Amino acid sequence: MRRQRRWFRWLLAVSGAVILALAGTWWWSMPSAGDPFYTPPAQLPPAAGTLLRSEPYTHDIPSGARAWRILYTTRDAHGAPALASALVVAPTVGQAPYPVVAWTHGTTGAVPGCGPLPLGLPFANVPAFPQAIQAGWAFVATDDAGMAAPGVAPYLVGLGEARSTLDALRAARQVRGLALADATVVWGHSQGGHAALWTGVEWPRHAPELRLLGIAAAAPATDLPVLLSRIADEPVGRIMGAFVLRAYADTYHDVDFAAETRAASRWLARDMSARCLAGKQALVSVGEAMLAGGSIFAGAPADGAFGARLRENIPPPLTDLPAWIAQGDRDTLVLPDVQRGYVQRACAAGATLEYREYPGEDHLSLVKADGAYARDLLAWTQARFAGAPARGCR
Template sequence: MMPDTRGLSAVRKWGQRAPWWLVLLLGVACAVLGAVIVLQPFTSLSVLRLFIVIVLAVSGVADLASACRSRSARWTVAVGVLWLVTALVAAVFPGLTLRVLALVVGLALVAGGMARLVGAVRGRGDERAAHVLGALASVVFGCLALAWPDVTLLVVAVVFGARTFVFGCARIVEAVRAAHEGGRRENEGVGGGRGWLHGWPRTAAMAASLVVALALLALSAALHRASPSPTAFYTRPASVPATAGALLRSEPFTRAVPASAQAWKILYTTTRDDGVPAVASGIVLVSRSAPAGPRPVIAWAHGTTGVASSCAPSLLQKPFEAGALPALDQIVANGWVLVATDYTGLGTAGPHPYLVGQGEARSVLDAVRAARHLATVHLSDQTAVWGHSQGGHAALWTGQLQPTYASDVPLAGVAALAPASDLTGLVSNLNTVPGGSIFASYIVTAYSQTYPDVSFNRLIRPEAQAQVRGHASRCLAEPEVFVSVVSSLLADKPIFATDPATGASGARLRENTPTGQIQAPLLIAQGENDALVLPAVQQGFVQQACKRGDTIDYRTFPGRDHVGVVAPDSALIPLLVTWTQDRFAGKPAPDTCS
């Protein structure tokens, strides 16, 4: 149904009487607002929300003011009214969740674009081209806003910022022309004139908007396409042995494997934190020139890659770099067998036990058991556990759990590198770490999926829930994480509604802090510039472990941050290799506790 012609006539008469200075003021306001948003998009969610409301309202008024100057005036009115209604909704309901606001603004962009597209049919020459290009850009931008709800405000802000800047400049030109000509061509407008200045600048601007929209669309498609998906290999078989550590299937693995080594991907049985049977995947790697006979094992517990099933290192493009595995070449050179679990819930069906101690440790120990069933690899009983960050937490829990859960997998040593050893301390520190909300999202997602007494909705503010779910759906080592980084930069408030270190979540965090004694010798490495796992917190953990009677070689590394401590040029690497060689050789372990 076409808009009411009587209403349109009234708007047209008002527009014809609108003084040029009013159009100029609206144009300047739009141009300034648009420039501010485009030049400073990373301000805060609340400020961006306010800017969007203002821009929507000013754009709506400007559309109505210039409706009389367009051949497709009734559709310009319709779009102007749409912007005003959207601004009203966003202003009257400031508590709208990000997901709802994304829906409202995204649909408004799509609907506004479609209205302009229909209206372009009645336009002439330059006006029609500008409307078609602008309409298509609006539709594409609206679809992008709907596709990325946790960064919708950034997308919308930049989109509206650019659109509003161009729109404002067009209104300024229109007002200047009207003032210069004394109103003689008041009814022609920028898009309806005959000269180049009457139409082509706006057409070129709309063409540029469409190019940007299509480029972002291509980027969005590329980001989605780059994310891996679990294959049939990771699917749980119909019949699964009740015994943990059973090898279910294996196949050769070649991605990023050194030329001097060969590897296999494995699927095996394990158990979750609550003892429920589960399956997990992993990688087994060994030197091609390793001597015959049983070979010592490095059980690798990888660092944070994410909590979505697609974040398994065996699925990622760089499976060993993704979890920050150090000294891969040295592992191969020593003829050791690398057994690298993905943990449950990564690759296989979830949930993933992110910083859930027993679930991580069982995945590590059962991977070693399963690797023993590979016909092409001969493992000895000597096993050393290495782990970094989340994997350091897993390594500590593996050492703590091994005597009671897997006495058949004796440990020669446990190397925990920048381990998450104090979970309440870690969570309390995340608000001060750039991108800390990403790690917090992983913790909340894993704990709410693992423990029925930990409520996602009670822990996370309603406005942040879309952001947290977005973080949890992306892998830390894949290109899509850029979207999470952008979203975290926009956050002007913590994601938590309540302190996660209290209540049920706090109790679960303390429950999963490794406070039990570890019989195997320990190497704990800590970067002195680590902003994620604080050196003071690590020192406190080591002191308590010394009091429990653990044998600990505690080393700190000046100038090294959380990931830098395991970098190839870190002084830790030769120390780690030598320390492991000595453990396999049965030499007395150094103890810095005494």
């Protein structure tokens, strides 16, 4: 009996330690607490694109450049006031005003604290950032609304992404001591490719005073219902699905998170949706995605109100602005055959669109700093700034 009691006490101690360790890991991997820089003012100015505050930024900024992080006003997908942040980088050499590259980032999460700036990763997967600075171009990279400052993140919500990007360009022009040219080219990757294409769509309506010359989208999420359906059973599809569901449930009244998820995976899906896809948080999310098993969705993602909202956020074809879509032929997240289908339909609808596949490249290797795409991107952007004619569909 005494031995059994000792064994029972030992078992309780080990179980308690395991529970504490798991709870500690769960808490440790949540998004960090808010930075006072992103605290909203008591009242937002009514005009979108108003610079609220700025301060110098030095983390990972290369020599020959200076940078600021900025907080500014924007609009959400419904036109309501929202708050967003961005990084602005400009060369210290060359002649001002500087042409501008607007960068729209890939997936980092869907809640405040998960933007590239609060994560300390503003240049993650940017294919040619140092080369852009050396070329004498400025760099404006939005976190998107609700990704650093409080609010709802427009994850794969086209109008919200586009407005965050366009208003960052407006606000950057208000930074004291910085002279930016009108000429602007938008770069984006993955989720950011989706945002870049939507920026071209929304530009004439939301910020026609800006001068956009072209959109370069690397592995953009385009045909959302098909893409999400094709990867729903994969761990990465469970994580992405959780992000999309959270953003859509927060954005659209007819999308219900609970109704769209299986009961067995609902808690895990909610928890994954509240984490960033970076560092320690990503490790916990991957573990949760493995535990979830199968799709997190209760039905087909393309069905019902959720499917309708996904179709609503497929980027329309760009007919008045040059666009270039690049795709790795070994991408297992944004699938090449799905991308080809989108490109064919966009071209048939009259898009001014060039499509190029890169042999042997997957979703991330496509945008590596020394890759063929980075070199081609620089040349394509230089041609847009020089006013050279762009190739159409081919």
